[in-house]
Amino acid sequence: MSDETRPRRQLRLGSLAAALTATLALLCCTGGAGAFFLTELGGESANGMTLANQDCKEDTQVNIVGEMPRIPQYGERQLRNAARIIKVGQEMKVSPRGWVIAVATALQESRLLNLANRTVSESETIPNEGIGADHDSVGLFQQRASWGSVTQRMTPEYAARKFYEKLVRVPGWETMPLSRAAQAVQISAFPDAYAKHEDVAARIVSALAGGAARITLAGGKQTCDSAAEGQIAASGWTAPIPGGVGSGFRTADRPAHNGVDIAAPKGTDIRVAATGRVLVAHCDPDNRGGRTCDVDGWPNKGGCGWFVDVLHAGGFVTRYCHMVSKPRVNVGQLVEAGVVIGEVGSSGNSSGPHLHYEVHKDEDRSSRGAIDPVPFMRSRGAPLKGAG
Ligand SMILES: [Zn+2]
Numbered sequence: 001m002s003d004e005t006r007p008r009r010q011l012r013l014g015s016l017a018a019a020l021t022a023t024l025a026l027l028c029c030t031g032g033a034g035a036f037f038l039t040e041l042g043g044e045s046a047n048g049m050t051l052a053n054q055d056c057k058e059d060t061q062v063n064i065v066g067e068m069p070r071i072p073q074y075g076e077r078q079l080r081n082a083a084r085i086i087k088v089g090q091e092m093k094v095s096p097r098g099w100v101i102a103v104a105t106a107l108q109e110s111r112l113l114n115l116a117n118r119t120v121s122e123s124e125t126i127p128n129e130g131i132g133a134d135h136d137s138v139g140l141f142q143q144r145a146s147w148g149s150v151t152q153r154m155t156p157e158y159a160a161r162k163f164y165e166k167l168v169r170v171p172g173w174e175t176m177p178l179s180r181a182a183q184a185v186q187i188s189a190f191p192d193a194y195a196k197h198e199d200v201a202a203r204i205v206s207a208l209a210g211g212a213a214r215i216t217l218a219g220g221k222q223t224c225d226s227a228a229e230g231q232i233a234a235s236g237w238t239a240p241i242p243g244g245v246g247s248g249f250r251t252a253d254r255p256a257h258n259g260v261d262i263a264a265p266k267g268t269d270i271r272v273a274a275t276g277r278v279l280v281a282h283c284d285p286d287n288r289g290g291r292t293c294d295v296d297g298w299p300n301k302g303g304c305g306w307f308v309d310v311l312h313a314g315g316f317v318t319r320y321c322h323m324v325s326k327p328r329v330n331v332g333q334l335v336e337a338g339v340v341i342g343e344v345g346s347s348g349n350s351s352g353p354h355l356h357y358e359v360h361k362d363e364d365r366s367s368r369g370a371i372d373p374v375p376f377m378r379s380r381g382a383p384l385k386g387a388g
Pocket of ligand 1: 257260
């Protein structure tokens with residue numbers, strides 16, 4: 001199968017993000033639902049390949065003593081606090097998705113530091129890792145007085161237990177977007193801020209607990225590297241379609257092929273690989289500037305047909321090309337991981353029905369930002385089938 005992978009018009013993401021954020025700010029203040037800012041989504045710069053070599057085991061017990069793994073920008077105290085949070089989750093038999101949500105929440109609330117509060121004098125007499133000043137909140141999760149005594153809330157294990165107790169009572173928490181699950185527990189004034197930490201939280205959980213962010217819970221069973229057909233790995237990712245990878249990323253005979261081709265029958269549902277914000281959803285012009293995406297294309301026609309770009313936490317962008325008809329989503333829309341955004345087709349520069357799938361890092365939609373989707377998706381617990 002062949003296709004042209006470069007959409008012709010490269011939008012400047014920065015200006016697009018600014019425009020969308022302005023729009024969303026308006027939406028946010030009238031309704032509040034789904035506000036999930038682009039600037040925050042991309043704010044946590046990440047090395048996409050950090051997890052690639054991490055094995056996944058379903059039953060790794062976290063270790064809270066001894067040496068901590070290294071994660072750029074986070075120190076040993078922060079990693080040890082994350083390990084304590086995960087350990088409580090393991091003791092309470094909360095699935096790894098809950099550990100990711102808890103670590104992301106503590107990243108937002110305290111940067112994973114056990115904070116005292118300068119307006120709560122008792123808190124400053126308790127060993128702490130910094131001083132905050134938000135209301136009467138203290139500790140890793142910035143819990144207020146109704147959550148327990150000052151000493152209790154500044155005990156990481158107690159604070160984590162209280163968080164999980166509330167989380168597991170939220171209906172559907174295991175599959176809802178991280179920001180919604182975290183907000184249901186924390187009731188924060190800034191609910192969207194949790195989402196931006198999802199990727200680094202997944203990396204921390206995997207580093208501390210044997211690749212646990214790659215675990216998917218389905219039918220009460222936890223399995224590594226199996227998130228597909230709408231099931232979501234603890235990392236928040238799922239495979240976009242069930243088929244196997246044919247033509248690969250930047251192969252010797254196709255060095256400019258910036259994604260992978262996954263063969264599938266026309267009409268197969270394409271699911272967005274992680275929660276995010278739609279950046280593009282339109283018909284890509286062909287080599288002659290035509291916008292004829294409702295018919296099957298051909299090799300050398302040019303363009304990626306009906307396509308969608310989505311921005312995710314950690315600054316990753318996913319691209320879905322050659323859809324059979326107009327995408328089911330619109331620019332600016334928040335899409336939850338696993339939701340169907342269109343169907344497989346052969347529009348644009350394509351010789352037969354397939355999904356051309358790309359992953360980009362650092363919010364860079366150009367070919368420079370493209371990374372190999374195969375190791376990336378494996379590292380997120382949502383491997384593409386038939387990919388070695
Ligand atoms: Zn392709």
